[in-house]
Amino acid sequence: MSMSALTEYVNNITETVTSIFEGMAITFSHFMRRPMTIQYPDRIPQQIQDTLPLRYRGILEVDMDICTGCLACERICPITCIAIGIEMNKETKQRSFSQFDIDICKCMYCGLCAEACPTGSIRHSQEFEGACYNPAGLVRHFVTEPAPLYKPKKGGETEPNMIAKVETGKKYMDELATPDGGGAGTEEG
Amino acid sequence: MEEVTQTEIKPFHAEDMTISVGPQHPSTHGVLRFVVKTDGEIISEAIPDVGYLHRSIEKIGEKVTWHGYVPYTDRADYLAAMFANQGFCMAAEKLGGVEVARRGEFCRVIACELNRIASHLISVGTFGQDIGAITPFIHALRERESINNLMEEICGARLTYNYLRIGGVGYDIKDETCHRITQFLDHFEPIVDEYNRLLTNNKIFIERLANVAPITREDALQYNIVGPNLRACGVSWDIRRDIPYSVYPELDFKIPVGTGEMGALGDCYDRYLVRMQEMMESCKILRQSLKMLPKGPAISKVPVKFKPPAGEAYVRVEAPRGDMGFYVVSDGSEYPYRVRIRTGSFTAMGLIHKLSRGIMVADLIALIASLDVDAPEIDR
Amino acid sequence: MEAREIYNRLKRQFPEDVTTFDAEVMDPCIHVRASAVVAACTYLRDEPDMTFEVLSDLTAVDLPKDGKFQVVYHLYSYAHRHQIVVKADVPREAPRIQTMESVWKAANWMEREVFDLFGIDFRGHSDLRRIMLPEDWVGHPLRKDYVEQEEYDGISTQREALVPEVLR
């Protein structure tokens, strides 16, 4: 056996032993580190839904009180999972919703509908638990009985109830970037 | 002379064993299948069989609007969704002549580089797992989880981001998020060191990867190997530097190239090492772009009914799995006429048949992992 | 090298087969007759001051109005950092073209994909099988006139809509 082969032989052993030694030190140090696990769903300090950012794209929700019925969301939806029905009362000439259904099975949580909404009435909630036994149960019906369309008042809302709703819609819309520099960037940055 | 009668000696004949690796095999990274012909442990041939995850993303492109196709591109490569977003948006912008808002460009770079780190973490993590070390895999996923949390803050989704829009980005990056990204980088860089000490320098790991299935430069070009796999063969080629797009020319970063550190040039270990180094480079890019992030709108004005003039565009993006090409044809209507996504994994799969001859079963797993092929990206 | 110059060189070499040059589009492209595309590409690859050593992309576009498929080759040169698009038209009725496999190995899989999704026959291809779809699939989905079969192997390909479409 030549000298270099012997050196290599010894080197191989040393390298193996030292690298294993080093690796074992790292793994041992993990016994003292805090685990990353979130013990969902019960052993958590706070509901996960409460920790999610406002931008989080969870299951879609619609605030029918501030929905203008402009159909922008229905049109932009790439998979047509939103179906809106609007009827006109022939006598009073008043239009009202007869249907506002969203098929959560189909929804791909892209957020395009929320971006198109002028009032922030359709938006992604922080809810993500949608398990149910029947796919039909995943269709969300937002209109139970015919409801009138929302018309924004010129001078702003006066009713405290409605002010809160409009503000909530605005809050969601503020998260979006807009060409005129709206959204989160300009407010803070 | 007397004729010597020679008894014919027949070589000991053994049949090759045909094994089907996949589609439900633990280390095929999605649903891939290899028809492997082996002689014991030695593979004589491995024929890749793809298509299990074909979701006809290219056909869908012809049926939805330009804006509406962006979320679909997420699904082309769900480990690096941001880059498919980027590719399609760039193609649409090129066609429609849309100027991207400058802040939007920086937001894109930040999101993309975060995504690149996440994708490479999956790559090197699963690499470790395929070699048999589960711990580095979970450590990599732990760091990726932090990136997912950041992504959630940036764009509201953890996997299929749909962050980019034609003309910019959908959501602006908040200052506090910027701060949190910096915090993450401060935490992440020592972790990469630790990862190196735990896995990269491990003798067993090196022995498993060095000299395994080296790709020559010629093969790499012939088979159109791209991205980190190409760079591991010693070809210094990065779209971000060589066909510059977005704001990458303003940023300072190095292109890691394989050097044959532990064995042959372009072997599995080189491919692994290039990815590890690229993560550190991405950290550098992130720090710079966070510093340079300008003020202003993050998206420019684009009509809701985006109708680019008739024409075609081919753009390339440096995705974690290499040059992702978007060939988009418009006929002037509301819908793309044809969308073609060219991905790095697809061409890399074409090479496996050639590389697999004469290696061992365990090496095939290392080879697949080192090429970082990703089933959704292959099949689209 | 400029795209115009590449075109001129190619035109000089193949005066008959190189038809037109689109210079006004975003990615300048050269139209080559389908019969000569392999020869033209071999020339582009081997010429020392062009050396297109990489076939970046190979795909096709269905143009039913013109009654043809357009096979599109995106070539790139790492050495000279230039790119060119080569296009070849094949008739829709009998889509047939020579394989590019002898020039770039990468063409193998890309041509299989084009064969699968468009039904273009690549002559001389070593392994022309479907790649994305099952072997017994009917039709070529990326053709514009493709109609999906109602069921495959007894499994319906349709999905019942849970939300009734609103008639308006």
Added chain:
Amino acid sequence: MQSLADQIFEAGYLPGLSREAVYAVVIVLVAFAVLSFFVAPLAGVTSWLERRVWGRIQSRVGPNRVGPQGILQWLADGIKNLLKEDLIPAAADRKLFALAPYVVFMGFLATFVVIPFGSRLVVADLNIGLLYLLAVTSLVVVGILMAGWSSNNKWSLLGGMRSAAQIVSYEIPAGLSVLTIVLLAGTLSMQGIIRQQGWAPWDWFLFHSPFTFIAFFLFFTAALAEGNRTPFDIPEAESELVAGYVTEYSGMRFLFFFFAEWGNLYVIGAVAATLFLGGWHVPPITENPFIKGGLEFVVFFLKAYLWVFVAMWVRGTLPRVRVDQLMSMCWKYMVPLAFMCLFGTAVWMVLWPGGTPWVSVLMFLIGVGILGRFFWRVRYQIRHAKPEMYWNPFI
């Protein structure tokens, strides 16, 4: 056990039965008791501990829901596996397929006969105890080969073949390093080997000379390979062979393989403790036989479990070697080194027949030094990564 049966017989509780019948009944009952109240919880708790240890290494928690800190997880898993459908593939060799898990299990269980849990707590102090141990552990390879062959699955076959090659090869370094101790102790009896050592670390064979020190690590490595543990888990290499020889098994049969694997882990630890770590020796603090016996059991148990823990920890650290590397590692590195240790020890014994206490103390100090160096590195890792600390082992 025989004396117990004799007592029962003589007390006249069972009139009309022959002495042999009483023996048989007592043996079956004792075996049942040992199986269900010692071996099963041992393997089960080992499985739980392994998952917890792994969990913490990997920044996870591990099973912590069934029972306090999840310690009853193994029971839940066992019940689940018992209730699962027992599938036998149509093309399998049914008899061998059904038999294989029991052969593996038997190979592991039979080792408990000679493991000395205390100075008087041993089933049978065979005078060829060590030989017996090496022999019965080899039964495992037969079971694994049977499983691999009879499943009629290519993955299983590959796994089985790998396992056979691996275990047969690694018997040699394991055997050689064990021989080093036999040479020192001059006996094959497990109790005899322990009696040659003392309670103090420098009385252990581990620190007897540099050769035994190396032999210990060789033995431990080879034992890991024989137990199909990472980094030598190639027979069941999940990412390569799906599950190796257990691919086709389900339900209770599947469980038996893992039962044996986890149990085997304890056997490895126990043998290491016996041969190198002074076994059940306790400091002479009490003369009370009951307290002493209990202490002995605890000490032995902990010494064995320390190495079980190390095996888990190694599994959480290292990647898997390749088949050819496994072989080259065995034949090129471990066998020569084991021979070196054997001859070195022999020469040592010739040169210093009276023993070398000062070398033992020195070796002990070196061992402490290595341990100190190790914790220094651990401290460095923590300082470097600046993680959030959490000292509580329970979560």
